[in-house]
Ligand code: SF4
């Protein structure tokens with residue numbers, strides 16, 4: 001009888017699974033979500049790469065390329081804390097849309113341009 005009750009309950013209950021990423025996932029208080037990178041502010045200082053415990057970040061300074069391997073990232077937030085230039089942040093949403101990437105690796109071209117120093121005025 002107990003088993004029959006369970007079976008009947010399954011017929012009328014909503015499915016336990018979700019259709020993410022087609023329907024957005026609900027996030028909870030304290031959710032770290034995912035890492036967001038702003039290529040226009042990155043100075044290629046490489047601190048995030050040095051302090052990442054899972055080697056998820058690669059910075060190619062000469063090529064101006066910043067790479068994140070999402071499968072390696074454990075969302076610890078270390079890189080956000082060490083970046084002095086406000087380039088990295090954590091967004092609470094898991095992902096806005098499912099973006100197909102090569103094995104979870106996202107590559108960004110760094111667009112930051114160092115501002116020119118104002119020229120010293122020469123005394124005449
Ligand atoms: S993201 Fe921040 S810490 Fe990482 S290389 Fe760019 S400026 Fe440096």
Ligand code: SF4
Pocket residue numbers: 035051052053054055056057072073074075076077078079080
């Ligand atoms: S959140 Fe943590 S694991 Fe992920 S890239 Fe940053 S330092 Fe690495």
